[in-house]
Structures are given as structure tokens and as C-alpha cells.
Amino acid sequence: MDAKNVKKALVVGAGVMGHSIAQVFAQAGIEVSLVDLNEKILEHATNLIKSNLSILAEFKRVPRKEISTILRRIHPTTSLAEGAQGADFAIEVVSEVAEVKKKVFAQLDELCPEDIVLASNTSGLDIFSIAEVKKPARLIITHWFAPPHIIPLVEVVPGPKTSGDVVAFAKELMERLGKRPIVLREFVRSFIVNRIQNQISLAVLEILEKGWxxxxxxxxxxxxxxxxxxxxxxxxxxxxxxxxxxxxxxxxxxxxxxxxxxxxxxxxxxxxxxxxxxxxxxxxxxxxxxxxxxxxxxxxxxxxxxxxxxxxx
Ligand SMILES: NC(=O)c1ccc[n+]([C@@H]2O[C@H](COP(=O)([O-])OP(=O)(O)OC[C@H]3O[C@@H](n4cnc5c(N)ncnc54)[C@H](O)[C@@H]3O)[C@@H](O)[C@H]2O)c1
CATH class of the missing domain: 1.10.1040 (N-(1-d-carboxylethyl)-l-norvaline Dehydrogenase; domain 2)
Incomplete structure (x- = not known):
């Protein structure tokens, strides 16, 4: 398992986060399948990716002449089985609903070979208790920040059974994508940033509520x-x-x-x-x-x- 050898990624869920995460893989030269429930969502996701790339080109973060090549690396599909074919890494970016994630992980477990790392972009669900996979050592959280094609941080969070190799792989892969991974020692709900942000939210709500x-x-x-x-x-x-x-x-x-x-x-x-x-x-x-x-x-x-x-x- 070597992050340098990842040639194709699978991103499940093409919403606010998923479309942009798929784009980041494509920008790093990696082929990526982008899976969602219907063609309309995928079409919208593709339009957003085009718009994101155009803004990145405006700021010289992406050469404008490379945009069409990057777009060609993204393969939208409504078939998870098709998207999973040949994938060297999979990340689910579906709705933050335990039942939905559980179902997707069950499918990924069947469709992806056992040596493929399965990641979740959950904002705080204990995916390690929710997902039922045959080899829990390959499960990990890579928590990205909106918008993923701009914000550098990815929190890498291992579960109790995640192997050290999988943690190292996830960290290296994020670095290869140009991201700034921070590896937590263990799973804790809300990780680092949301934990801090949640406290800020509570304070803000109190100030507003009291009219201060x-x-x-x-x-x-x-x-x-x-x-x-x-x-x-x-x-x-x-x-x-x-x-x-x-x-x-x-x-x-x-x-x-x-x-x-x-x-x-x-x-x-x-x-x-x-x-x-x-x-x-x-x-x-x-x-x-x-x-x-x-x-x-x-x-x-x-x-x-x-x-x-x-x-x-
Ligand atoms: N929005 C944020 O700022 C943010 C930040 C960090 C993490 N997250 C996490 O990322 C995940 C996705 O959030 P989002 O904001 O992109 O949500 P979203 O609702 O915009 O996108 C979720 C997508 O998943 C699709 N989906 C649902 N079930 C599916 C299935 N079985 N197969 C394929 N696709 C399916 C939906 O159709 C939808 O397009 C959540 O776990 C969320 O907590 C979100």
C-alpha cells in the first residue's frame, strides 16, 4: 500500500463536498470515479467543478490550459459497481446519516478488494461503530474542509482497529494531493476543528440570545x-x-x-x-x-x- 501508486480513486457522493474532493484527486493527476444517485446531481457537480477550476485558474492555482485534461480524469456515474472498478482508494462523502453511510460501506466492502483503504468524510459520526466491514483495519476518516479545492487541512482520524499502515497511507495520499493532513491519535467526536468551532458557536448563540x-x-x-x-x-x-x-x-x-x-x-x-x-x-x-x-x-x-x-x- 503506497500512496504514490494510487492511479484511480472512488468518491461516493457528489454534493457540496464530494464534487470538490473528486476535483482535487483529478488535479493531482489521479483518475476518479464520482458516484451519486442520479444524473441530475452528477451534471450539477460537473458544472460546479468547471466553475471551481475556472476560479483556481484566475488565481493561477491551476494552469487554464490544463482544465480540460483535469475534467477528463473525472468519471461521473450512478453505478457504484462501475465506479469501484479498478479503484485504489475509496472515500464516501454521502449524507451525514448513519444508516446511509452504513449501507454505502457495506457495498464498498463487497466491491473493493480487501487491500483498498476505505475512508469516510464524516463530520463526526463514529464510523468505526457504524460501518460493518470484514477488515476494519482498512477503515479511516479523512475529514476535509469546505471548499476542499481551497482549504488545505484534512483531519486524518484512525479508529480503534485502523492499522498503522493505513494511517501512514492516508497521510501520504493527502500530502500527494497537496493537502495538509493532521493525524489525530484516536477517534474523538468532532475531531479538532469542529470541536473548537462548536464551542465558538455556543458562545456566539449565548451573546445573540442575551442581546449583548x-x-x-x-x-x-x-x-x-x-x-x-x-x-x-x-x-x-x-x-x-x-x-x-x-x-x-x-x-x-x-x-x-x-x-x-x-x-x-x-x-x-x-x-x-x-x-x-x-x-x-x-x-x-x-x-x-x-x-x-x-x-x-x-x-x-x-x-x-x-x-x-x-x-x-
Ligand atoms: N458541507 C460541509 O461543509 C462538510 C464539511 C466537512 C465534512 N462534511 C461531511 O461530508 C459528507 C457530505 O456532506 P455534503 O455537505 O457534501 O452533503 P450533500 O448533501 O451536499 O451531499 C451528499 C451527497 O451524497 C449523495 N448520496 C446519498 N446517498 C448516496 C448513496 N447511497 N450513493 C451515492 N450517493 C449518495 C446525495 O445524493 C448527495 O448528493 C457528510 O458526511 C458531511 O458531514 C461536510
């Missing part, structure tokens, strides 16, 4: 703060710049604490100001670290202002 701020004010507040910082420092490194001692004090003022912070503060790992926190800054001075951060923040701010990002779309 309007939708426009919330978005402007987030875009004018987190929106500038997140692309540069993510969510964990942010603590290093706040100062882990301060974060702990803030927690305590709410009557809570956390062993991760207590331990780091006890060791004197307070973040950028001690050159060590969640990240190790290799002994660089605080001044040096902050200068590097601030150059990036200023570039980001300049760019966001230039593209009018603080105005609603």
Missing part, C-alpha cells in the same frame, strides 16, 4: 482581534503571548484552574517572556520573538485592510 451584541458587532469584534492573530499564532501559541501566569490568574478569578497551566507556571515556562511556554523559542529574547510576531501581525493587518476584510461581504 448584534451579529455585525460580533463579527467586527472577532475580525478585528482574533481574525488578525489566529492565522499567525493559532489558538495554543496565543497563550504564550498572553503569558501563561496571567492565563492561570484569569482562570482562578473564575474559580477554575487547569493542571496543564499549573505545571507550566510552576516550571517557570510562562511563554514568550521566558522563551518557553507551549512552544520552545530556543533561548531567543522576548524582544526578538515579539518583533517576529509583530511583523507578521502588521503584514496581516495591512493585507486585511487592503482587501476591505473588515466590511461585511
Amino acid at each position: 451584541a448584534t451579529p455585525t458587532e460580533i463579527d467586527l469584534a472577532v475580525k478585528s482581534s482574533l481574525g488578525i492573530r489566529l492565522p499567525i499564532v493559532g489558538v495554543v501559541q496565543t497563550y504564550d503571548f498572553t503569558g501563561l501566569d496571567l492565563v492561570l490568574d484569569i482562570m482562578k478569578s473564575y474559580g477554575v484552574s487547569h493542571p496543564i497551566f499549573e505545571e507550566k507556571v510552576k516550571k517557570g515556562h510562562l511563554g514568550a517572556k521566558t522563551s518557553k511556554g507551549f512552544y520552545d523559542y530556543g533561548g531567543r529574547s522576548e524582544e526578538e520573538i515579539l518583533k517576529k510576531r509583530d511583523r507578521l501581525y502588521l503584514k496581516m493587518l495591512d493585507y486585511l485592510e487592503k482587501i476591505n476584510a473588515f466590511e461585511p461581504i
Whole structure:
């Protein structure tokens, strides 16, 4: 099982995610069968792919002269059996309904040879309990982000029986597609990003419900703060710049604490100001670290202002 040898992929489900995932395979030079329930959906999917490729060409992410070659690699069909023929990798991107996924996996298990990896794009279903396949070692989640032809992240999530080879294969395949895979250690519902996003959603709903701020004010507040910082420092490194001692004090003022912070503060790992926190800054001075951060923040701010990002779309 070698990601370099994948010549043909099978994508089941041609909706919001599936059409674009199929496109990414085709862009990487891989033949791909795109399966859905009827011709109308497949026709719509093909039109969306053409439109996606045209935008990518506009931004020079795809040479315009290659579009027709890429399109020729995509083979839409309503027959799963036909689509599965000769596939070296299969991913289901069907509706987020356990029964639907279960049925598709049962079919894939019959149609795809045993050494073919079967992946799911579920947003959080425990596919490893839902899918009944003869060899659970070949099951894995590759969770893409919309729109897949633009967003680099794919969360790779192994189940309790997924083999190490399958994890390595999935990671390599995503890299071959030009994606940025992050491998979770084990299955946990909502993975990384949706887990974080769900907490944000709960907070937003509370603010709206209580009438503390309007939708426009919330978005402007987030875009004018987190929106500038997140692309540069993510969510964990942010603590290093706040100062882990301060974060702990803030927690305590709410009557809570956390062993991760207590331990780091006890060791004197307070973040950028001690050159060590969640990240190790290799002994660089605080001044040096902050200068590097601030150059990036200023570039980001300049760019966001230039593209009018603080105005609603
Ligand atoms: N939409 C997102 O932003 C997003 C992001 C990440 C993951 N996901 C996950 O991706 C999966 C698909 O989501 P979506 O937004 O593309 O949904 P969608 O409803 O747009 O597409 C699902 C497609 O699956 C097809 N389908 C259903 N049963 C089928 C079957 N038996 N055989 C073949 N095709 C079948 C449907 O006709 C439909 O076209 C879900 O598991 C979802 O949770 C979605």
C-alpha cells in the first residue's frame, strides 16, 4: 500500500463536498470515479467543478490550459459497481446519516478488494461503530474542509482497529494531493476543528440570545482581534503571548484552574517572556520573538485592510 501508486480513486457522493474532493484527486493527476444517485446531481457537480477550476485558474492555482485534461480524469456515474472498478482508494462523502453511510460501506466492502483503504468524510459520526466491514483495519476518516479545492487541512482520524499502515497511507495520499493532513491519535467526536468551532458557536448563540451584541458587532469584534492573530499564532501559541501566569490568574478569578497551566507556571515556562511556554523559542529574547510576531501581525493587518476584510461581504 503506497500512496504514490494510487492511479484511480472512488468518491461516493457528489454534493457540496464530494464534487470538490473528486476535483482535487483529478488535479493531482489521479483518475476518479464520482458516484451519486442520479444524473441530475452528477451534471450539477460537473458544472460546479468547471466553475471551481475556472476560479483556481484566475488565481493561477491551476494552469487554464490544463482544465480540460483535469475534467477528463473525472468519471461521473450512478453505478457504484462501475465506479469501484479498478479503484485504489475509496472515500464516501454521502449524507451525514448513519444508516446511509452504513449501507454505502457495506457495498464498498463487497466491491473493493480487501487491500483498498476505505475512508469516510464524516463530520463526526463514529464510523468505526457504524460501518460493518470484514477488515476494519482498512477503515479511516479523512475529514476535509469546505471548499476542499481551497482549504488545505484534512483531519486524518484512525479508529480503534485502523492499522498503522493505513494511517501512514492516508497521510501520504493527502500530502500527494497537496493537502495538509493532521493525524489525530484516536477517534474523538468532532475531531479538532469542529470541536473548537462548536464551542465558538455556543458562545456566539449565548451573546445573540442575551442581546449583548448584534451579529455585525460580533463579527467586527472577532475580525478585528482574533481574525488578525489566529492565522499567525493559532489558538495554543496565543497563550504564550498572553503569558501563561496571567492565563492561570484569569482562570482562578473564575474559580477554575487547569493542571496543564499549573505545571507550566510552576516550571517557570510562562511563554514568550521566558522563551518557553507551549512552544520552545530556543533561548531567543522576548524582544526578538515579539518583533517576529509583530511583523507578521502588521503584514496581516495591512493585507486585511487592503482587501476591505473588515466590511461585511
Ligand atoms: N458541507 C460541509 O461543509 C462538510 C464539511 C466537512 C465534512 N462534511 C461531511 O461530508 C459528507 C457530505 O456532506 P455534503 O455537505 O457534501 O452533503 P450533500 O448533501 O451536499 O451531499 C451528499 C451527497 O451524497 C449523495 N448520496 C446519498 N446517498 C448516496 C448513496 N447511497 N450513493 C451515492 N450517493 C449518495 C446525495 O445524493 C448527495 O448528493 C457528510 O458526511 C458531511 O458531514 C461536510
